[in-house]
Amino acid sequence: MFENVSKNKALAAIGGLILTAVVATPVMAQRDPAYEAARSSGAIGEKPDGYLGYVTSPSPAIKALVEDINIKRKAAYTRKAQETNSTVEQFAFTSGCNLIMRTSVDEKYQTPSGSWNTRDSSDPVRDSRCP
Amino acid sequence: MMLYQTSRLTDRPYTAIRRNMRSLTTASLILGMLKGLSACVQVIAPDKPIVINLNINIKQEVVYRLDGDAKDLINEEADIF
Numbered sequence: 001m002f003e004n005v006s007k008n009k010a011l012a013a014i015g016g017l018i019l020t021a022v023v024a025t026p027v028m029a030q031r032d033p034a035y036e037a038a039r040s041s042g043a044i045g046e047k048p049d050g051y052l053g054y055v056t057s058p059s060p061a062i063k064a065l066v067e068d069i070n071i072k073r074k075a076a077y078t079r080k081a082q083e084t085n086s087t088v089e090q091f092a093f094t095s096g097c098n099l100i101m102r103t104s105v106d107e108k109y110q111t112p113s114g115s116w117n118t119r120d121s122s123d124p125v126r127d128s129r130c131p
Numbered sequence: 132m133m134l135y136q137t138s139r140l141t142d143r144p145y146t147a148i149r150r151n152m153r154s155l156t157t158a159s160l161i162l163g164m165l166k167g168l169s170a171c172v173q174v175i176a177p178d179k180p181i182v183i184n185l186n187i188n189i190k191q192e193v194v195y196r197l198d199g200d201a202k203d204l205i206n207e208e209a210d211i212f
Contacts, residue, residue, distance in 0.1 A: 029207075029208065030209065030210060031209070069211050072208075076204055076211065077204075080200055080201075083200070084196075089188070089189060090188075090193050090194070090197060091197055093189050094193075094197040094198055094201040095212075097198070098201050099205065102205070129189065129191040130194065131198045
């Protein structure tokens with residue numbers, strides 16, 4: 001009985017460690033505070049093509065930030081497109097559908113017609129091909 | 132004299148017909164030209180900007196197929212999304 005309890009405790013401890021590792025991993029890959037601030041201020045937004053765009057004319061700092069992220073995104077899309085036997089544009093577009101859907105309230109996104117909308121609690125205006 | 136008169140008499144209607152024919156041809160030519168002019172294709176510039184959709188090669192079925200992988204990528208590399 002006592003042995004069982006200590007065994008259970010040990011298992012719980014191991015489980016706890018694993019859980020911490022799982023929870024901690026996404027925290028490692030968080031958005032840069034400057035990027036987060038640019039998003040929430042509405043200076044930049046998500047475009048239907050899967051990349052970030054400027055809603056207002058950007059400061060040099062924001063321009064550098066967006067260009068850096070877009071280059072990283074393109075690299076990621078290229079890698080995934082190769083894995084899935086699709087084109088970079090196709091994978092980027094599919095990601096764009098998801099990224100616009102994931103925008104939080106007050107963040108900006110671009111509609112298929114090209115205008116910038118502010119996300120509210122309703123569903124965003126997306127391309128008809130988006131799932 | 133008699134011959135001349137006959138010839139003139141017979142000649143007259145011909146000249147008249149010929150003249151009529153000529154004017155008819157001219158009239159039809161002018162009409163044809165007018166018709167040609169009115170049939171010109173009129174191009175009216177649109178007041179809205181022309182949007183060229185570059186995603187024409189992206190089909191919905193492809194988007195549906197890639198959706199899961201796209202979601203995975205966004206979760207995996209949360210710092211750039």
